[in-house]
Amino acid sequence: MYDFTFHNPTKIIFGRNTEVQIGSELKNAGISKVLFVFGKSSIKASGLYDRVVESLNQSGIHFTEFSGVSSNPILSHTHRGVRLAMQAKVQAVLAVGGGSVIDESKAIAVGAVSDKDVWEYFIGEQVTRALPVFTILTLAATGSEMNGNAVITREETQQKYNIGSAHVYPKVSILNPELTFSVSPEYSAYGAVDAIAHVIEGYFTSRLGGPAIQDRLVENIIRTVIDTQNVIAREPDNYNARAEFMWAATLALNGLPPAGIGAYSFPNHMIEHALSAMFNIAHGAGLAIVIPAWMRWYQPLKRDKFRRFAQEIFGLETGEQGIDALEDWFEKIGAPIRLDDAGIPASDIDSIAENANTLARRWGIDDVYTPGVIAEILRLAV
Amino acid sequence: MYDFTFHNPTKIIFGRNTEVQIGSELKNAGISKVLFVFGKSSIKASGLYDRVVESLNQSGIHFTEFSGVSSNPILSHTHRGVRLAMQAKVQAVLAVGGGSVIDESKAIAVGAVSDKDVWEYFIGEQVTRALPVFTILTLAATGSEMNGNAVITREETQQKYNIGSAHVYPKVSILNPELTFSVSPEYSAYGAVDAIAHVIEGYFTSRLGGPAIQDRLVENIIRTVIDTQNVIAREPDNYNARAEFMWAATLALNGLPPAGIGAYSFPNHMIEHALSAMFNIAHGAGLAIVIPAWMRWYQPLKRDKFRRFAQEIFGLETGEQGIDALEDWFEKIGAPIRLDDAGIPASDIDSIAENANTLARRWGIDDVYTPGVIAEILRLAV
Numbered sequence: 001m002y003d004f005t006f007h008n009p010t011k012i013i014f015g016r017n018t019e020v021q022i023g024s025e026l027k028n029a030g031i032s033k034v035l036f037v038f039g040k041s042s043i044k045a046s047g048l049y050d051r052v053v054e055s056l057n058q059s060g061i062h063f064t065e066f067s068g069v070s071s072n073p074i075l076s077h078t079h080r081g082v083r084l085a086m087q088a089k090v091q092a093v094l095a096v097g098g099g100s101v102i103d104e105s106k107a108i109a110v111g112a113v114s115d116k117d118v119w120e121y122f123i124g125e126q127v128t129r130a131l132p133v134f135t136i137l138t139l140a141a142t143g144s145e146m147n148g149n150a151v152i153t154r155e156e157t158q159q160k161y162n163i164g165s166a167h168v169y170p171k172v173s174i175l176n177p178e179l180t181f182s183v184s185p186e187y188s189a190y191g192a193v194d195a196i197a198h199v200i201e202g203y204f205t206s207r208l209g210g211p212a213i214q215d216r217l218v219e220n221i222i223r224t225v226i227d228t229q230n231v232i233a234r235e236p237d238n239y240n241a242r243a244e245f246m247w248a249a250t251l252a253l254n255g256l257p258p259a260g261i262g263a264y265s266f267p268n269h270m271i272e273h274a275l276s277a278m279f280n281i282a283h284g285a286g287l288a289i290v291i292p293a294w295m296r297w298y299q300p301l302k303r304d305k306f307r308r309f310a311q312e313i314f315g316l317e318t319g320e321q322g323i324d325a326l327e328d329w330f331e332k333i334g335a336p337i338r339l340d341d342a343g344i345p346a347s348d349i350d351s352i353a354e355n356a357n358t359l360a361r362r363w364g365i366d367d368v369y370t371p372g373v374i375a376e377i378l379r380l381a382v
Numbered sequence: 383m384y385d386f387t388f389h390n391p392t393k394i395i396f397g398r399n400t401e402v403q404i405g406s407e408l409k410n411a412g413i414s415k416v417l418f419v420f421g422k423s424s425i426k427a428s429g430l431y432d433r434v435v436e437s438l439n440q441s442g443i444h445f446t447e448f449s450g451v452s453s454n455p456i457l458s459h460t461h462r463g464v465r466l467a468m469q470a471k472v473q474a475v476l477a478v479g480g481g482s483v484i485d486e487s488k489a490i491a492v493g494a495v496s497d498k499d500v501w502e503y504f505i506g507e508q509v510t511r512a513l514p515v516f517t518i519l520t521l522a523a524t525g526s527e528m529n530g531n532a533v534i535t536r537e538e539t540q541q542k543y544n545i546g547s548a549h550v551y552p553k554v555s556i557l558n559p560e561l562t563f564s565v566s567p568e569y570s571a572y573g574a575v576d577a578i579a580h581v582i583e584g585y586f587t588s589r590l591g592g593p594a595i596q597d598r599l600v601e602n603i604i605r606t607v608i609d610t611q612n613v614i615a616r617e618p619d620n621y622n623a624r625a626e627f628m629w630a631a632t633l634a635l636n637g638l639p640p641a642g643i644g645a646y647s648f649p650n651h652m653i654e655h656a657l658s659a660m661f662n663i664a665h666g667a668g669l670a671i672v673i674p675a676w677m678r679w680y681q682p683l684k685r686d687k688f689r690r691f692a693q694e695i696f697g698l699e700t701g702e703q704g705i706d707a708l709e710d711w712f713e714k715i716g717a718p719i720r721l722d723d724a725g726i727p728a729s730d731i732d733s734i735a736e737n738a739n740t741l742a743r744r745w746g747i748d749d750v751y752t753p754g755v756i757a758e759i760l761r762l763a764v
Binding site for chain 2: 001002003004005006007008009010011012013014015016018177211212213216217220221223224227239240243244247248251256259260
């Protein structure tokens with residue numbers, strides 16, 4: 001077991017109707033003015049917006065609205081949020097939405113207390129403080145509700161970069177599985193792929209394969225994601241399935257699975273970030289294309305682990321069978337599994353590989369993931 | 383899945399030689415004066431005391447020593463610690479030891495900032511503040527290093543009571559598995575029994591049996607405890623086994639396993655607290671006696687869950703076989719499994735049952751656990 005530090009101070013409030021607690025949570029934290037960040041009008045149509053506003057009003061929390069966050073949130077919109085947060089002198093950022101809304105809210109929280117352009121923090125500047133972030137989650141997928149990560153895309157340069165800082169862990173995240181009943185089959189599937197992607201990166205790429213307790217934790221999360229998605233596909237408003245999936249997706253990227261596994265890398269995220277930066281596809285959709293291709297390329301390096309994966313997750317014998325089964329399952333739940341499924345031409349593989357390689361250099365894995373290797377992986381997804 | 387709140391702000395620093403970070407962790411938290419609490423002289427003999435002192439000195443942390451904490455820590459000694467903490471005007475409490483040292487340190491941290499007798503907080507007064515607690519763990523067992531619980535025994539009335547408060551979660555806990563190499567085979571075994579006890583209470587007694595993801599988490603912890611203890615029995619200084627066991631014991635009572643399982647109870651702890659309050663046996667030893675007896679008594683109420691336990695943990699068919707296998711394993715690792723093994727006379731069963739029933743009343747499970755029922759369970763351990 002390798003040395004590690006685990007510190008996750010986010011308070012999770014999980015259950016039915018919990019969003020009405022947001023006002024009192026903010027008030028208890030001494031906050032009286034927030035930037036209320038959300039995406040499109042869906043939270044108004046569902047009535048969530050009204051419930052949040054009522055809770056804020058009841059606790060005397062003033063708020064400034066900032067809407068229009070897109071999937072794959074972009075820097076120019078983040079800049080507008082930072083300016084608004086500064087003008088309104090808010091004390092906290094309240095994100096109501098999925099991972100994109102939370103990620104942009106974290107970026108705004110950093111930018112709002114800095115003299116620097118917030119993009120500086122995505123290209124190397126150290127985050128030293130941020131406004132406190134509170135979240136109400138409406139889409140289970142990214143785990144952003146319980147970690148210190150945020151990903152933003154700079155449109156003009158097609159750079160999809162991330163920050164990671166202890167200062168942007170949400171103070172409080174409210175998880176009501178009922179708020180995800182209306183998530184479409186596609187986005188439920190993408191969320192499932194994303195949660196699986198978060199745990200398999202460490203599971204396969206850590207040097208010694210991970211301590212048994214951590215391997216079993218990962219396998220538990222993957223099995224939960226698969227079992228619950230199979231129920232959700234039939235019954236979108238099955239509370240227990242939505243709830244277990246939501247909790248599994250949170251645990252998948254809250255720092256617990258990789259504790260003690262040592263160094264590992266994020267090759268699937270690296271390649272996918274290039275895909276979605278260049279073609280603006282959903283992150284989970286891009287991952288569903290990349291993962292089986294990467295697994296086939298990587299399997300010869302970790303045959304035992306891929307065999308274990310096949311056995312523990314699918315009850316199958318060989319590593320190849322496990323990869324096939326995962327790919328089949330991605331297809332079954334409605335995720336794309338080939339570049340062509342997402343309208344990405346094979347002729348762009350080399351430029352995608354170049355883009356991904358800039359991330360590989362940033363993340364220090366460019367000795368393995370040269371543009372040539374990335375292109376080789378992507379050709380397995382043609 | 384039931385509603386839950388999960389909030390565990392303790393920072394875990396895990397790995398070899400990590401104890402030398404204690405000075406800088408205190409300094410970074412703005413602390414310059416601590417009460418340094420420990421048990422007997424073993425930390426001096428091992429050299430740990432010197433390394434801690436050197437780290438404190440290097441960071442300019444002043445300290446006042448308070449030693450002599452016993453296994454099953456007692457109120458009179460806690461009172462002395464509270465007085466010393468007040469006199470020395472310390473800003474934090476540093477516990478260097480196992481669960482007993484940490485529990486007493488938490489109680490001191492509460493008492494040192496209160497006008498009331500600290501026992502008041504064990505019999506109903508709400509904890510509203512406490513000095514920050516820092517720990518260096520030397521015995522993996524109780525999970526106190528990452529939770530808000532503390533158990534103290536009031537000697538004259540043989541009351542072994544607990545507090546549970548967000549204010550006593552350690553700020554930082556340092557876990558170096560090497561510090562547990564010297565733990566005796568008996569205490570390694572008791573630690574294993576304790577960790578298993580922590581997760582099976584919720585696993586068996588929650589009303590609906592728990593969501594699948596949580597059941598598998600519990601089974602993962604139990605399997606890890608059993609597998610690692612089997613290695614530790616042969617190789618006390620096997621780093622990976624000590625490390626995985628240490629991490630499993632921490633996870634067993636850090637709030638994660640019961641998330642979403644709904645209401646559950648602690649019958650084994652209830653009965654054991656009476657045993658160790660009256661006979662001053664090690665907590666894990668008492669649990670090893672109580673658990674198989676309680677399981678045999680409780681099994682008819684949850685046959686499916688006991689069958690699952692047998693299958694998942696031991697690969698056996700029936701609930702009875704699972705209980706027998708666990709009992710055999712307790713015996714194999716050197717834990718007592720009958721009252722007689724710990725020198726407790728069967729003639730005392732009725733008075734033990736009366737003592738335990740006072741806890742059952744405190745914990746609101748006295749409708750099931752009458753003195754008669756508790757005595758019936760204990761007779762299964764004769």
